[in-house]
Amino acid sequence: MPKLYVAKGACSLGAHVVLKELGIAHEIVKVPLRQPDSPIFKVNPLGRVPTLVTDDGEVITENAAILPYLADLKPEAGLFAPAGSVERARIQEWIGLVNSDLHPAFRAVNRPNLFHPDEAQFPAVRAQGLTRLRDLLSAIQRKLEGKTWAIGERFTVADAYLGVFIGWLPRAGIDAAKDYPGLAAYGDRYHARSAVKAALTVESTD
Amino acid sequence: MPKLYVAKGACSLGAHVVLKELGIAHEIVKVPLRQPDSPIFKVNPLGRVPTLVTDDGEVITENAAILPYLADLKPEAGLFAPAGSVERARIQEWIGLVNSDLHPAFRAVNRPNLFHPDEAQFPAVRAQGLTRLRDLLSAIQRKLEGKTWAIGERFTVADAYLGVFIGWLPRAGIDAAKDYPGLAAYGDRYHARSAVKAALTVESTD
Numbered sequence: 001m002p003k004l005y006v007a008k009g010a011c012s013l014g015a016h017v018v019l020k021e022l023g024i025a026h027e028i029v030k031v032p033l034r035q036p037d038s039p040i041f042k043v044n045p046l047g048r049v050p051t052l053v054t055d056d057g058e059v060i061t062e063n064a065a066i067l068p069y070l071a072d073l074k075p076e077a078g079l080f081a082p083a084g085s086v087e088r089a090r091i092q093e094w095i096g097l098v099n100s101d102l103h104p105a106f107r108a109v110n111r112p113n114l115f116h117p118d119e120a121q122f123p124a125v126r127a128q129g130l131t132r133l134r135d136l137l138s139a140i141q142r143k144l145e146g147k148t149w150a151i152g153e154r155f156t157v158a159d160a161y162l163g164v165f166i167g168w169l170p171r172a173g174i175d176a177a178k179d180y181p182g183l184a185a186y187g188d189r190y191h192a193r194s195a196v197k198a199a200l201t202v203e204s205t206d
Numbered sequence: 207m208p209k210l211y212v213a214k215g216a217c218s219l220g221a222h223v224v225l226k227e228l229g230i231a232h233e234i235v236k237v238p239l240r241q242p243d244s245p246i247f248k249v250n251p252l253g254r255v256p257t258l259v260t261d262d263g264e265v266i267t268e269n270a271a272i273l274p275y276l277a278d279l280k281p282e283a284g285l286f287a288p289a290g291s292v293e294r295a296r297i298q299e300w301i302g303l304v305n306s307d308l309h310p311a312f313r314a315v316n317r318p319n320l321f322h323p324d325e326a327q328f329p330a331v332r333a334q335g336l337t338r339l340r341d342l343l344s345a346i347q348r349k350l351e352g353k354t355w356a357i358g359e360r361f362t363v364a365d366a367y368l369g370v371f372i373g374w375l376p377r378a379g380i381d382a383a384k385d386y387p388g389l390a391a392y393g394d395r396y397h398a399r400s401a402v403k404a405a406l407t408v409e410s411t412d
Contacts, residue, residue, distance in 0.1 A: 046345060058292045064270060064302025065295045072290035083289040084278035086264045089271045096270025099302060104310040108321055115314055115321045117334055125331075128323055139252060 003027045004066075005040055005051040008203050009171075011103055012050035014161035015066045016203065020195035021160065022074045028202055064099050067157040068092075079157050087151065094150045094158035102140065102165050105133040109172045133172060134179075141182040148189065155193070163190030209233045210272075211246055211257040214409050215377075217309060218256035220367035221272045222409065226401035227366065228280045234408055270305050273363040274298075285363050293357065300356045300364035308346065308371050311339040315378045339378060340385075347388040354395065361399070369396030 004019060004026055006012035010033060019026045031040040031049065044051040044061050052060040052069070060066055071080035081087035108115055108129025112122040115129075140162075144150065150158040166187040169176045176184035190196055210225060212218035212234055225232045237246040237255065250257040250267050258266040258275070266272055277286035287293035314321055314335025318328040321335075346368075350356065356364040372393040375382045382390035396402055 045348070054292065056292075058295075060292070060295045060299060062299045062302030062306070064305060065298035068298055069290070069292075069295040072294075075289075083281075084275070086260065086262075086266070086275075088278075089264075089266045089275040092271035092274055093266060093268045096268030096305060099270060100268070100305045100309060103306060114338060115334055116327065116330055118330065121322065121327060121330070124322055124324065124327070128321055132320060142251070 001025045001027055002055060003029055003053040005029045005031050005043060005049050005053075006203060007031055007033045007040075007049045010049050011063060011161075011164055013164045013167075013199060013203065014063050014157075015050040015052065015070065016199040017160040017163070017193075017195050018067055018070045018079065018157055020198045021079060021155070021193075022070060022077050024070070024073065030203065063161055064095055067095060067161060071157045078154060079160070081156075090151045091156050091158045095161055097140075098158075098161050098165060101136055102162070105129065105136050106165070106168060106172060109133055130172065130174075134174070137169075137174070137180055137183060141180050144182055144186055159190065163187065163196065166190060207231045207233055208261060209235055209259040211235045211237050211249060211255050211259075212409060213237055213239045213246075213255045216255050217269060217367075217370055219370045219373075219405060219409065220269050220363075221256040221258065221276065222405040223366040223369070223399075223401050224273055224276045224285065224363055226404045227285060227361070227399075228276060228283050230276070230280065236409065269367055270301055273301060273367060277363045284360060285366070287362075296357045297362050297364045301367055303346075304364075304367050304371060307342055308368070311335065311342050312371070312374060312378060315339055336378065336380075340380070343375075343380070343386055343389060347386050350388055350392055365396065369393065369402065372396060 004015055006016050006028055008030065016028065032038045033049065038047060040049060040051060041047045043053060043059055048061060050063060050066050052066045060069055068080060080091060109126050112125035115125050116122065149155045150162055166183050176187060210221055210232055212222050214236065216239060222234065238244045239255065244253060246255060246257065247253045249259060249265055254267060256269060256272050258272045260266065266275055274286060286297060315332055318331035321331050322328065355361045356368055372389050382393060
């Protein structure tokens with residue numbers, strides 16, 4: 001069965017949720033991040049999660065690859081759409097926005113050391129990062145307006161991925177219920193799904 | 207015919223190259239970025255390129271969506287691979303890495319103001335960004351070792367996208383020929399393709 005490497009609190013939750021939503025038998029391997037002796041380096045030289053190892057021993061990395069790959073294993077589950085369709089492009093568009101903007105926007109807030117060598121400057125880097133993150137959250141809230149999920153009424157791999165970062169807002173010191181009610185409601189719908197609950201339970205257990 | 211909005215020197219070159227590689231009839235609309243009155247805001251509220259408008263008037267944004275969508279219009283061109291295949295996942299993996307890491311890594315180098323409000327700190331932000339960018343370039347060079355293109359002998363949408371950023375190295379003050387000969391050779395192969403030459407010619411003409 002496919003093996004998915006995840007880390008607690010990491011973006012690998014997105015791929016994990018997809019496995020649970022699809023109901024595909026799988027094994028979850030929890031690894032620490034940014035530790036040179038982490039077992040993740042044996043399967044992925046970049047040391048990152050999610051990393052998927054297929055039944056044939058193929059190693060697939062990056063949410064942008066794993067989410068579509070898993071969804072295409074079971075198209076009848078309706079988490080994605082046929083290749084060449086505009087609907088599939090809409091789902092990829094969300095994955096792209098999360099991948100290129102939303103996830104990176106947390107970096108300056110959570111890891112200012114990546115952007116400045118001097119600890120005294122970390123508060124300024126964090127504040128600047130927070131401004132960018134908030135602009136992006138406003139744009140995302142507007143894009144979700146009137147919709148249950150990213151592309152409409154149907155939960156797709158885009159939501160499995162986007163929901164992870166809506167769940168990160170408290171960690172960035174953002175009170176979604178107060179500042180982004182649309183995102184807070186979306187996050188509540190996400191966390192109410194049995195697949196999300198199941199994935200989070202596995203990841204939070206030692 | 208589909209209409210692609212691009213900006214000179216932007217990552218939209220990737221989607222433009224794919225259109226030229228596929229030989230699909232198309233219209234290119236050149237727009238300025240980060241100017242409130244740019245016509246791009248009329249089609250994409252985020253004001254970003256690439257933005258594709260299909261024959262049916264559907265607006266598709268994000269390279270992560272446009273590259274797969276275009277390639278799936280003409281699968282026989284071999285720029286992508288069938289949905290559900292490991293090869294497609296490999297191509298998506300590259301798109302993900304470029305989208306989530308390589309492109310964002312240029313931001314701190316080229317636009318330090320996004321990460322710190324004080325101009326006096328820009329050199330430190332740039333230097334830190336450059337260190338991260340260089341680490342990533344080393345990893346990418348290792349991933350390309352022994353290969354002509356990202357996944358092997360065949361040019362795919364992953365290359366149309368990756369090549370754009372290899373072309374950005376001089377802009378970040380990086381001498382690829384000296385520091386990353388593998389990437390420099392890859393960049394030479396990229397820029398030797400007639401589709402890349404054709405796209406760059408269109409984008410550089412006023």
